[in-house]
Amino acid sequence: MITDEARPDLSELIARRRPGHSLEQAFYTSREVFEADLRLIFGRHWIYVGVEPEIAHAGDVMTVQVGGASVLIVRDDDERIHAFHNVCRHRGARLVQSAHANVGNLVCPYHAWTYGLDGKLLFANHMGSGFDKTCHGLKPVHVRSISGLLFICLSAQPPADIDELDAAMAPYLRAHAVRDCKVAASTDLIEHGNWKLTMENNRECYHCAANHPELTASLVAHGYGFAPEALEPSERLQAERYSQLVEQMQGRWEACGLPSQQIEHLADRVTGYRTERLPLDQSGQSQTLDTHAASRRLLGTITDPKAGGLTFWTQPNSWHHFMSDHIVTIAAIPVAPETTLVRTLWLVHKDAVEGVDYDVENLTAVWEATNRQDGRLVELAQTGAHSPAYEGGPYSPYTEGLVEKFTSWYIGRLGAELSVPSARRETSASAPVAQQLRASPAATPAPAAVEQFTIHFSRTGRSITCAADTFILTAANVAGVRLPCSCTKGMCGTCKSKLVSGTVDMSANGGIRQREIDQGMILTCCSRPTSDLVIDR
Numbered sequence: 187m188i189t190d191e192a193r194p195d196l197s198e199l200i201a202r203r204r205p206g207h208s209l210e211q212a213f214y215t216s217r218e219v220f221e222a223d224l225r226l227i228f229g230r231h232w233i234y235v236g237v238e239p240e241i242a243h244a245g246d247v248m249t250v251q252v253g254g255a256s257v258l259i260v261r262d263d264d265e266r267i268h269a270f271h272n273v274c275r276h277r278g279a280r281l282v283q284s285a286h287a288n289v290g291n292l293v294c295p296y297h298a299w300t301y302g303l304d305g306k307l308l309f310a311n312h313m314g315s316g317f318d319k320t321c322h323g324l325k326p327v328h329v330r331s332i333s334g335l336l337f338i339c340l341s342a343q344p345p346a347d348i349d350e351l352d353a354a355m356a357p358y359l360r361a362h363a364v365r366d367c368k369v370a371a372s373t374d375l376i377e378h379g380n381w382k383l384t385m386e387n388n389r390e391c392y393h394c395a396a397n398h399p400e401l402t403a404s405l406v407a408h409g410y411g412f413a414p415e416a417l418e419p420s421e422r423l424q425a426e427r428y429s430q431l432v433e434q435m436q437g438r439w440e441a442c443g444l445p446s447q448q449i450e451h452l453a454d455r456v457t458g459y460r461t462e463r464l465p466l467d468q469s470g471q472s473q474t475l476d477t478h479a480a481s482r483r484l485l486g487t488i489t490d491p492k493a494g495g496l497t498f499w500t501q502p503n504s505w506h507h508f509m510s511d512h513i514v515t516i517a518a519i520p521v522a523p524e525t526t527l528v529r530t531l532w533l534v535h536k537d538a539v540e541g542v543d544y545d546v547e548n549l550t551a552v553w554e555a556t557n558r559q560d561g562r563l564v565e566l567a568q569t570g571a572h573s574p575a576y577e578g579g580p581y582s583p584y585t586e587g588l589v590e591k592f593t594s595w596y597i598g599r600l601g602a603e604l605s606v607p608s609a610r611r612e613t614s615a616s617a618p619v620a621q622q623l624r625a626s627p628a629a630t631p632a633p634a635a636v637e638q639f640t641i642h643f644s645r646t647g648r649s650i651t652c653a654a655d656t657f658i659l660t661a662a663n664v665a666g667v668r669l670p671c672s673c674t675k676g677m678c679g680t681c682k683s684k685l686v687s688g689t690v691d692m693s694a695n696g697g698i699r700q701r702e703i704d705q706g707m708i709l710t711c712c713s714r715p716t717s718d719l720v721i722d723r
Contacts, residue, residue, distance in 0.1 A: 334364025
């Protein structure tokens with residue numbers, strides 16, 4: 187447990203975090219920080235744990251371990267889904283030992299206390315006439331199905347904005363019909379690294395070209411960010427064509443009832459998430475080695491195998507890929523400060539027949555390889571985090587914007603949970619993360635070389651406190667603000683304009699820094715001022 191003596195140290199780490207840079211060493215190696223993560227992040231937020239097809243029938247039960255809490259999720263005879271702490275109310279024995287089971291009732295193996303699938307205590311022998319069974323039902327855990335994806339929250343007061351996520355994602359997920367799928371394969375992979383390194387690695391594809399030959403067969407590199415000045419003329423032309431393809435295909439999918447436009451709330455919601463449907467490369471059908479559909483039986487209401495890839499990320503621990511023929515869904519569960527469980531499920535239509543409609547090896551090949559490769563990279567990063575030379579380096583404003591949004595969300599939630607009394611937690615839940623950061627405990631003064639200032643985006647009403655050398659583009663990403671670009675491609679990053687001459691100089695690095703603003707630069711894009719940027723020293 188985090189002690190009162192340890193909290194000021196954690197608060198200092200939170201307060202001096204530099205936006206746009208990877209976290210300090212202790213966030214990846216400290217037992218105290220890990221325990222805070224379990225208590226404040228995994229203990230108070232919605233955690234993705236599985237899918238409804240794992241408990242498709244009455245009496246089906248699944249278990250999941252989150253920190254010290256074992257949770258069972260069960261479907262009752264009325265098809266309702268419940269979650270409970272997997273602990274007998276008699277003397278604490280674990281009720282269900284396996285990952286999956288089918289039961290008539292929940293019976294404790296120790297003294298045979300028996301519970302209904304709704305958690306009510308039905309039978310407890312030799313307890314005397316004064317014993318009240320109604321006071322000893324299983325302790326409930328909040329559970330929520332988002333179109334068939336199962337989330338739990340261990341807190342007595344779960345974040346209410348899960349309703350907003352549900353409403354936004356339902357149209358995107360409907361056509362894929364998760365509830366009408368079955369689990370065709372699953373793997374549990376142990377990564378030898380802190381859970382945040384697992385998530386940071388997932389939130390960027392900067393490393394993909396060098397490490398994921400199987401995955402990049404179906405991914406278009408330009409869809410995950412690039413530095414425009416690094417492109418050859420032919421590559422720039424390819425990027426422009428891909429941008430046109432995205433616009434064309436998203437319009438086509440939308441017209442067919444497949445929502446595709448990006449929704450971005452990774453850093454400005456307590457229950458952070460992001461989704462977008464993008465074209466796949468080559469045949470454009472699926473994330474397989476040959477990019478063709480892995481299953482001949484398409485999902486839900488989808489009739490065209492070229493339905494692209496719908497990605498869905500949630501904070502703090504999941505990522506999902508929805509194709510026309512199958513779904514890949516992944517959860518990261520912290521086990522120890524330097525150990526993370528990565529659980530992957532592959533779903534196909536419930537009526538698809540193995541060996542006839544799909545081959546398991548072909549279905550799983552891409553993400554089995556990708557997960558192994560990512561596990562190796564996470565382990566390398568964890569090893570490096572122990573070095574006395576380790577220092578958090580800068581994120582690429584082009585390819586690591588989503589990493590920054592993850593770390594910003596994480597720091598914001600830690601700060602909010604440490605500084606806001608429990609009675610006010612529900613009120614703070616709807617506040618943007620940037621405001622929560624400013625409400626964090628007072629920081630130890632930053633070094634003189636890292637001057638702090640505030641960027642306010644007046645149109646959106648969002649603000650972010652940054653170090654003086656932070657790119658405005660990075661700050662906009664952290665604040666969840668999409669900067670306007672009249673080219674509609676967003677390829678050039680951010681431009682610089684000198685007030686004195688009125689001429690526009692394209693920035694070689696795609697950003698503008700505070701000291702350049704002091705020298706008379708303003709933020710523009712393609713000669714069009716954004717007109718909503720306010721700097722407060």
